[in-house]
Amino acid sequence: MVQEDNIYKSNVNAGFRKELAQDLEKNLGKFNDPVVLGEMLYKLLEERENTNRILKNILAKLDALEEKGVKITEKEDIDDLLIPEIDEGIISFIRKAGKATAEDVRKEFNYKGRNGASARLNRLCELQLLWKKQVGKKVYFMLR
Numbered sequence: 552m553v554q555e556d557n558i559y560k561s562n563v564n565a566g567f568r569k570e571l572a573q574d575l576e577k578n579l580g581k582f583n584d585p586v587v588l589g590e591m592l593y594k595l596l597e598e599r600e601n602t603n604r605i606l607k608n609i610l611a612k613l614d615a616l617e618e619k620g621v622k623i624t625e626k627e628d629i630d631d632l633l634i635p636e637i638d639e640g641i642i643s644f645i646r647k648a649g650k651a652t653a654e655d656v657r658k659e660f661n662y663k664g665r666n667g668a669s670a671r672l673n674r675l676c677e678l679q680l681l682w683k684k685q686v687g688k689k690v691y692f693m694l695r
Contacts, residue, residue: 632678641671642680642694650691 581587634642637660644659645651651659656668672692675681681692 632680634675634678634680638671638675638680641675645681645692645694650693652689652691656692 640660641656644656648655651672653665653669653672656662656672657665660668662668672681672683676683676692679695682695683690683692685691
């Protein structure tokens with residue numbers, strides 16, 4: 552039974568190869584036609600222009616993102632960054648706790664509501680001093 556399957560497969564492969572070879576021979580003749588070559592080059596040029604347009608849009612968006620946020624790349628830059636004392640306190644609180652929510656910061660620093668604590672934490676994320684992760688309904692802030 553296994554031999555019959557192999558024979559069948561080899562017959563199918565031989566038929567497929569023959570059909571493929573005929574198709575290639577037929578299409579290779581078209582490549583000698585300058586009109587076909589010109590059309591292919593035109594399509595290639597169109598695709599290249601589309602790709603360049605897409606890349607240009609991506610680069611513009613990246614530039615806008617870089618302008619929006621302060622980029623900190625080295626640890627020394629973080630130490631040199633001047634931030635308000637309350638933000639330094641929040642960072643040291645998170646350093647001790649490992650992670651914190653806006654509610655934790657509200658309680659620790661006696662904010663009246665979570666909005667003030669959330670705004671401070673989000674600003675520290677924009678400065679790339681913290682990062683945040685949502686777990687269920689809670690958002691945890693951690694040091695980078």
